[in-house]
Amino acid sequence: MLEIRNLHVSIEDKKILNGLTLTVHDGEVAAIMGPNGSGKSTLSYVIAGKPDYEVLDGEILLDGQNVLELEAHERAAAGLFLAFQYPLEIPGVATMSFLKAAMNSQRKIRGEDEMATADFMKAVRGAADSLGIPQDMLRRGLNVGFSGGEKKRMEILQMALLAPNFCILDETDSGLDIDALKVVSEGVNALRDPKRAFLVITHYQRLLNYIVPDTVHVMAHGQVVKSGGKELALELEATGYADYKTLAA
Amino acid sequence: MNDVTPIRTKVENALLSRFPQIKASLPGDASIRDLRDDAFTTFQQSGLPHRRIEAWHYTDLRSLLRDAPELAVVPPSHVIQRAAEHGSALDQVQATRLVMVNGFYNANISSFGLPAGVTVKDMHSALGQSEPLVSSHLGAATTTPDPLIALNTAFMNGGVIVSVAPHTKLELPLELRFITETLDAIAMTPRVLVIVGEGAEVTLLESHQGPDGVSYQTNAVVEIFGASHSHIEHLRLSAGGNYAVDLSTLAVNLQQEAVFHSLHCITTPGLARHQVFASLQGEGIAFDVDGVALLSGTQHVDTTLAIDHAAPGCTSRELFKTVLDAQSTGVFQGRIMVKQIAQQTDGKMMSQAVLLSDDARMNNKPELEIFADDVVCGHGATCGALDDDLLFYLMARGLPRLEAEALMLAAFVGEAFEKIRHDGMRDVFTEIAATWLKSRSTMTKQA
Ligand SMILES: Nc1ncnc2c1ncn2[C@@H]1O[C@H](COP(=O)(O)OP(=O)(O)OP(=O)(O)O)[C@@H](O)[C@H]1O
């Protein structure tokens, strides 16, 4: 369970999150929608532990543990995963060695044994096949020269391998063609589990037809300004954000 | 301009008084003695190079050299024996090894038997025996006047001469292994000639190792002559002691259609300067020289290149990667000169540095000097910290900061190692870098 209470965050003296409160229970899929610049990616970075942000007030608890005290890699080992809105290209770092390093590092932090290479290879191949990622892509540098959609699939591949218990998907649907959207959504749905929760950030109701949310939250000006069920997404599709822009201001 | 001759330093005085005392004991016939005298006169006039000399601006040897230790002597057998017991990162590569102990070639601990087409001569005896290869080649690889070459020439006493007959294609690399085995500081001035005949193919390894905590000094000069259509790969590892001074000059002289690649990797010595003077004398030469420096502590490491395109249609590629931690200092100076005759020259030089600490410093000075009009030449230099966003991406996947940095740094230096043609040696260098990166994480954790 992820609990965010009264979170105030600034970057370079610019206040982005203004007392955000949100709870996502185990097994829940929560969608966050909201206008550009409302602070959705900022929220995801702050949860994941990007150092640039200043947390002025509030707390973030993952299963009762204060994650703000942890470094990014410790949060990952504790079960947090962020699928980036813009996955980064890391030239020269082979995708396979990166995946293995990440997986074994998390295991080490948790006090578990390293994964045997054969098991690892099998797990990667299986995940890649189900996401339609060709093997030769895994031999390239991490995300280097991948198309926008391929990068997003690679994020989901990482998520599948690392098996986190709290997953944040920041606009994973943007840049995906219709078929890829289905493949990726199926990948996510396959990971749905009573012990695993998702925070799905999106601009489009369409994604939520594939990944059906339990709750939908509207974010504006760094706050959650409205929460509801999946029908809220349909409502927003029809009305837009005009009401909410004034609401929080 | 301040043209007053500066006061001699302690080291300069020691070197100046040493030469007249010992010159009679240095090997060489009359012509070698003349060569030594001339070189010494040059040194007498210039003294140690210092920061007001452009090529030495960032590496002021006058202030960096604190001592002038005694010249090494031919080591006795117990020293040879101890030297032979040391392992090397290069042991995992099968090679024909020529071992120098304290600068002197020792056949007993070198590989038994040489491949067909290869002859090896001990420089120490060759100097005294009017060896024709000495009179034809010594000092002939470069015409660049240089204080390190002058000092080496004045005092040279060890080293080796390797010649490879035309069209010989060596299966195994030839390794020049320099082992310093001493408890006291010593100075070594080995001289090496490598003469590769027409169409011959050679992988030449050069490794330097020695004890920590001893401020020994090496001033080595390696001259490589590549006849037309020869293929030469020269891979150098400088992994001497943490107090060692490793001064080294690689002078390369190439003829038509020669293919040459050199990579040098510097890890441990406290003070190092590696100079490459290349003279591209024939048409259609492909010349590549790369480098990787992995620096920590208070290391000061300088790489200085001067590539002379003296014939048309040659290509040259230089890729230098420097990683600087703690209070280390890096220097890269690279000059591509294109003579008027050298039309259709294609030259590209790149120096990239990653600073891992606020106290580390990198000085980059790439230059082009072009007198021909139909050329494609370029150079670039970058210097900066690792990208924080990339580091965060890796950390968000569960890698601690130092491991994330190690992954990125391995990729950074890997780009230079990629260019190594000898597979086994590429692995050796990759492992050396991995070990360095790992030791960095343990060191930082303890601190
Ligand atoms: N490094 C930064 N310095 C200053 N302002 C920043 C910085 N990073 C983000 N911001 C600002 O914070 C605000 C929120 O940005 P954020 O990326 O969180 O929005 P978002 O809701 O994810 O938008 P989108 O829907 O376009 O992805 C924006 O106004 C943005 O310009």
Ligand SMILES: [Mg+2]
């Ligand atoms: Mg965003």
